[in-house]
Amino acid sequence: MSMFREHWIGGLVAYSTFFIISLIAALAVPILYDTMPQDWNPTIPPVRAPLQIIGCFAIAVLFGLWPDVDIKSKSQKIFYRVLFVLNVVLIVFLERYLESALLGLFAMLPIMSKHRGWTHAKLTMILLPSVFLFVPIYAGYPEWKSGSTFAAQFNALRDWDDLPHAVLSGIPFYVAGFIGYATHLHLDGILFRSRKAQRQKARANQ
Known part of the structure; x- marks a missing residue:
């Protein structure tokens, strides 16, 4: 059963604590x-960037809700509305049809899986927020060429001078997503419990 209130409050409190420290x-x-240097800490946005700070708090709350998108819940309604708006923006305003198709494909995955399946996996907690590390690279790299092979693109990307800066710019958002996600798994009793214990509890609830 979804614990909507506990999860969004948990994500907010956990990230607020981390942010202050x-x-x-x-x-x-x-x-x-x-x-x-003054900007030595890459885990939070600079104080002079209030929109980025607000964005990190929003991401922490949303990722605190995300794992329950695999079941009919308030979290699912929120995320599919957000994904719908993003798709409209990608298609109508940005004309990014490939990105829209990939987003739509990804949106179908949670509802095709069982509750507390891959969306509640610890590996997903680590990997899914990494989208915030790749988006600045994808958006900022100026030499994407559709005709080039993946190997050629990768080799050229390694030589891109702004690559470290692009990755660093995504770290605060990755951290926010990771903290929100971890909070959800912790409140569900998954984060610090072994796989064996999870299977035993699942069998007991059947």
């Missing part, structure tokens, strides 16, 4: 160590 560290370390 990380912000204090980001401000204190350069004071204690003169050689440390």
Whole structure:
């Protein structure tokens, strides 16, 4: 059963706690160590970027709800409305048809799986937020060529001077998504429980 209220509050509280601690560290370390640059901490957006900060909080809350998209719930309704809006934007305003098709394909995967299947897996918790590491690369790399092979594209990408900056720009959003996701799994009793214990509980509930 979905615990909508617990999950969104859990994601918000967990990320707020992390953000405050990380912000204090980001401000204190350069004071204690003169050689440390002001922007040394890549896990949160800079204070001068309020929209990015708001975005990170929103991502933490949404990823705190995401795993329950595989069952009829408030979380599912929220995400499919968000995905619908994104698809409209991709098709109508940006004319990015391939990206829209891939997004639609991805949107079908959760409802094709059983509840607490791959959406509640620890590996998914690690991998799914990594989309925020790839989006800045995909959006910022100026030399995508549809006629090139994947190997050629990959080799050219490695030589891209802005690659480290693109990856770093996505880290705050990855961290926010990871924390929200981990909070959900923790509240569901999955994060720190072994696979064997999960199977035993599943059999007991049958």
